[in-house]
Each structure stands twice: as C-alpha cells, then as structure tokens.
Amino acid sequence: MRKRYSRSHEGRIVQSALVYTAADHGIKPEQIDHDAVKVVRRLQQHGYEAYIVGGAVRDLLLGKSPKDFDVSCSATPAQIRKIFRNSRVIGKRFRLVHILFRDKIIEVSTFRSCEAEGFKNVYGSIEEDVQRRDFTANALFLDPLDNRVIDYVGGVEHIRKRVLQPVIPLSRIFCEDPVRIIRAVKYAQAGSLRLPWRVTRRIKQDRALLAEVPSSRMTEELFKILSTGSAGAIIDQLLRLDAFRYILPVPAELALSNKHYRQKLLDRLEALDRKRASSSEGLDRKDLLCFFCADYLLDFGPFADQQRIPFREGYYAMKEFLQPVTPANKEVEAALREIFRNKGRLLREEPAEYRDDHRAGRHRRRRPRKRSGGGNEGGRAPSGAAPSTPKA
Structure with missing residues (x-):
C-alpha cells in the first residue's frame, strides 16, 4: 500500500489518499470489463485522468461480479464526445456520456465540484468529486491499467469491516436525495454490510421524504431492488424501518397489517432471489x-x-x-x-x-359495431359487458 499526497489550502503537503496495489486489494484483471478498460485507456491516452468508480469497485472488493462498470474522468462531456464517436450525451442537471457497445453501455461522468448544489454542471477535481459520493464504499477509484485502487475516504477499510459509512454529512445526505435511503438499505443488504445506528436513526427521521420522489425514479429503484438477488432482505429491512410505506403504500400497509401476507411476500421474493441466482440470462x-x-x-x-x-x-x-x-x-x-x-x-x-x-387516457367504452340481422338494437352494448380493456 502506498500513499498519495497533495497540498492543503495553506500550501502544506498532506496525505490525501491511500493507494492499494494488486497485492493489497486482490482484484484480478480478468474480473474487469474489457470495454470499461478500453474507455479508461483511451481517455488516459488523450491526457485525462480516468478511473472505474462506484458500485463496480465495491462489488469487486466484496468478491462479487459487478452488473455495470461506470467511469469517472477529468474530461468534460464535450471532450469525451470528441474522443468516442459511439457516444451520446444525456442529462440536463448534470451531463453524463453513454458510450455504446454492442451489448452494453459504459456511463462516463466528469469529476464534480464541491461547490455545486444538487446535480448541476459544475466540474472539479478528483479530490472534490470524492466528497460528492454518498457512501465510502462507493467512493473508490480503480485504475485498471496498473490495477490500483485509490481511496480518499477509508472505503477499503470500511468494506473489510463490513460497514456502510456515509461520506456526506448525515444532516444533508438524505435531504439532498431521499433515494439514498433506498440505496443505503440496498447496499447494506446486498453486500452484507452493517448500517451504523446513527445512519439507521437518520433514515427513520428522513424516511417521509421518499414520498416526494418522482414516480419515474421510484419505478427504476423498485426494479433495481427486485434485480439485486437480495430483494427479500432489502424489502424486509425497509418494512422494519417503516420506510416502505413511502415507496409503495398499498403493499406496505397490507404487509404491516397482515402478517400472513408479509410472510408470503417475503417468501415469494426469496424464491425470486433463488431464481435469479440460478438463471444465466436474468429475468x-x-x-x-x-x-x-x-x-x-x-x-x-x-x-x-x-x-x-x-x-x-x-x-x-x-x-x-x-x-x-x-x-x-x-x-x-x-x-x-x-x-x-x-x-x-x-x-x-x-x-x-x-x-x-x-x-389515450380515455376509460369510457366505445359503441360496438351494429350486427346485421338483429342482435343489439340501436348500437347498445350487451348487458353486463365491461368497458374497454388493455390489449394483451
């Protein structure tokens, strides 16, 4: 293990990060997606800093196979777009670049500044970007070309101790983005990480903020939960924290009032987790x-x-x-x-x-066509017929 140094605001040289070599972290090159490596290599060849970041590094350190590989770099979206012809820029509040391959998308972001509020397009350095990450386990940078993990926040040690620690102060972390409540529970359960009591207490204080999350984001989060392979444990924990009622009110109320439904739901989700684990193509x-x-x-x-x-x-x-x-x-x-x-x-x-x-937003029924030779007179619907239905 080596150390990385930088200068403080006063001009002093201070330790800023720990650098873990392959012998320290144990990640093997064949575990890393070759297209993600290709993206990092191209960016570095053009003179930019570039790393694999986030959940992929966390999963590799936990001994799991990452589902997605994201890249973060010092190049702006416009500069990334010039390097990769097979790319597109997405997002309004904070622009990202999707680099398109045959069977996957590699998402590339630019280092964000600490001065930015929310997800605005204010870019900064790697040292600033790490302070914008939610949890230390997600704030690790992997350089796949020399197989080094750069850790500014003690994330490697927290993963080894199996604990999920926040980077952003608890007074802000869930207020800035309530979806982090769902992600905290998801990361903890899927990675067998412990949530510290102060994080659990803050979740209980801020859980009502989930009711304000747009339905489109909530839809994506539900499908992500169901796809983790730990859906039963995640939803059980959200129920215990009384946060699930702000995500899906109807099933949450039923689960809290009917212990038989709750048990059947959790059993069904555990069956889903087993099926996902045994399925080579996914669901x-x-x-x-x-x-x-x-x-x-x-x-x-x-x-x-x-x-x-x-x-x-x-x-x-x-x-x-x-x-x-x-x-x-x-x-x-x-x-x-x-x-x-x-x-x-x-x-x-x-x-x-x-x-x-x-x-088309119309739930009234249409008149049926007249039948020749009798039948329903005056175009009336048959007795007991129901209104229009969705096609299958």
Whole structure:
C-alpha cells in the first residue's frame, strides 16, 4: 500500500489518499470489463485522468461480479464526445456520456465540484468529486491499467469491516436525495454490510421524504431492488424501518397489517432471489412483477375467491397496487397473464369490439359495431359487458 499526497489550502503537503496495489486489494484483471478498460485507456491516452468508480469497485472488493462498470474522468462531456464517436450525451442537471457497445453501455461522468448544489454542471477535481459520493464504499477509484485502487475516504477499510459509512454529512445526505435511503438499505443488504445506528436513526427521521420522489425514479429503484438477488432482505429491512410505506403504500400497509401476507411476500421474493441466482440470462421486468404482485392478486386482493377474473379489473387492480410505481402498460399486461396462467386461474376476456382506450387516457367504452340481422338494437352494448380493456 502506498500513499498519495497533495497540498492543503495553506500550501502544506498532506496525505490525501491511500493507494492499494494488486497485492493489497486482490482484484484480478480478468474480473474487469474489457470495454470499461478500453474507455479508461483511451481517455488516459488523450491526457485525462480516468478511473472505474462506484458500485463496480465495491462489488469487486466484496468478491462479487459487478452488473455495470461506470467511469469517472477529468474530461468534460464535450471532450469525451470528441474522443468516442459511439457516444451520446444525456442529462440536463448534470451531463453524463453513454458510450455504446454492442451489448452494453459504459456511463462516463466528469469529476464534480464541491461547490455545486444538487446535480448541476459544475466540474472539479478528483479530490472534490470524492466528497460528492454518498457512501465510502462507493467512493473508490480503480485504475485498471496498473490495477490500483485509490481511496480518499477509508472505503477499503470500511468494506473489510463490513460497514456502510456515509461520506456526506448525515444532516444533508438524505435531504439532498431521499433515494439514498433506498440505496443505503440496498447496499447494506446486498453486500452484507452493517448500517451504523446513527445512519439507521437518520433514515427513520428522513424516511417521509421518499414520498416526494418522482414516480419515474421510484419505478427504476423498485426494479433495481427486485434485480439485486437480495430483494427479500432489502424489502424486509425497509418494512422494519417503516420506510416502505413511502415507496409503495398499498403493499406496505397490507404487509404491516397482515402478517400472513408479509410472510408470503417475503417468501415469494426469496424464491425470486433463488431464481435469479440460478438463471444465466436474468429475468425481465414482467417476471419481476409476477413475483412481486402474485400473492396480492391471487390470495389477498379483490379477486382472492374468484376463479375467473375480468382482465380490465385485474389490470387496474395491479396498477393501483403498484402506485406510485408506473411500469409500462405492456409489462403489467404480460405479468398479469403470466400470474394467472401459472396458477391455473383464468382471465375473462372482454368482447373484441371494445377497443383499447386507456393509452389515450380515455376509460369510457366505445359503441360496438351494429350486427346485421338483429342482435343489439340501436348500437347498445350487451348487458353486463365491461368497458374497454388493455390489449394483451
């Protein structure tokens, strides 16, 4: 292990970071995504600092296979775009660059300044950028070309001690971004890291802030939880912290008031985790929704005692159950069919002449076409027919 030094504001030379060599950290080059290495190499060849950062480094140190590899560098988005023709700039508040490969995207960010508020486009140095990271386990920089891990905040030691420590002061960390509450629980459970009591206490104080998170971000966070392989443990911990009610109110209230539903939900999520661990190709969003919604729809929702379920009612019951999470309509439709198909339950289809109006924001039914030779006079709908339904 070596040390990195820099100058303080007073001009004194001070230790700023610990540098762990391959013998110290144990990460093998073959564990690192070759496209991420290629991105870092190209940036360094053009004279910029560049490192693999965040969750990928944390997972490698924990002995896990990272799902994504992100890169952080000293080049601005415009400079990165000039180097990589296979790239695009995204984001408004803080611009990122996606470098596109055949089967993956490498996300590249620019070092952020401590002076920036929120996610504004104010760039800085690596020393400033590390202070913008949420937890020390995510604030590590890996140079894959010489296999060094640069640690400004003691993150390597915290990972070895299996503890999740914040970088940002607790008075600000969750107020600035309430989604960090979900991520703290997710990192702790997925990485077998301990949450210090002061972090747990702060989560309980700030958990209501989750109600203000936009539905689009909450949707992505739910699917990330269900994809971790530790979904059961994460949701169980969020329930214990009484934070889940601000993420998904309907299932949270049911789980807190009905111990049988809570146990069935956690058992189902553990089955999901086992299936994900044994699946080489992973699971799509339809499969994730099946595991999460099945018990409610079949045994605890409005159709618990019914063998034939109207598709329209089942669809909207599932959408209401998931609020404020808003998965794509086609994902909900596919999951709904799969749930009842696997359980031997039938979905009662609506008449074919009723068109799908829900995507246009209209939930009224349309008149069916007149049938020749009698039938429904005056274009009236058959008695008992339900309004228009989503297409499958």
